[in-house]
Amino acid sequence: xxxxxxxxxxxxxxxxxxxxxxxxxxxxxxxxxxxxxxxxxxxxxxxxxxxxxxxxxxxxxxxxxxxxxxxxxxxxxxxxxxxxxxxxxxxxxxxxxx
Numbered sequence: 001x002x003x004x005x006x007x008x009x010x011x012x013x014x015x016x017x018x019x020x021x022x023x024x025x026x027x028x029x030x031x032x033x034x035x036x037x038x039x040x041x042x043x044x045x046x047x048x049x050x051x052x053x054x055x056x057x058x059x060x061x062x063x064x065x066x067x068x069x070x071x072x073x074x075x076x077x078x079x080x081x082x083x084x085x086x087x088x089x090x091x092x093x094x095x096x097x098x
Contacts, residue, residue, distance in 0.1 A: 003069055006077050020070060027067045034065040 011019065043051050052059055076091050 001069070001071075004063075004066070008077070016072075023068050023070050030065055030067060037061065 009019075037048060037052055041048060041051055052061060
């Protein structure tokens, strides 16, 4: 799975539940924003950019729409910059904060 970034935390069960609920709420809000911009604005895609940036200057719509993914026990995390061949692999066992 390719993701734009990663945060790695060690949490207890209560914290895990809080994070799960918070991310679910954030993702619902992100989906609502996408619906407002894509559907409720009733604008063709060519005019949406201007409309969005008039109301929310500097918004990166893909980042605003993209859901936050909760991975509970990843084995590895890969980082790539610009060129896919330059992937860096970090095993969870080597991460002091994982």
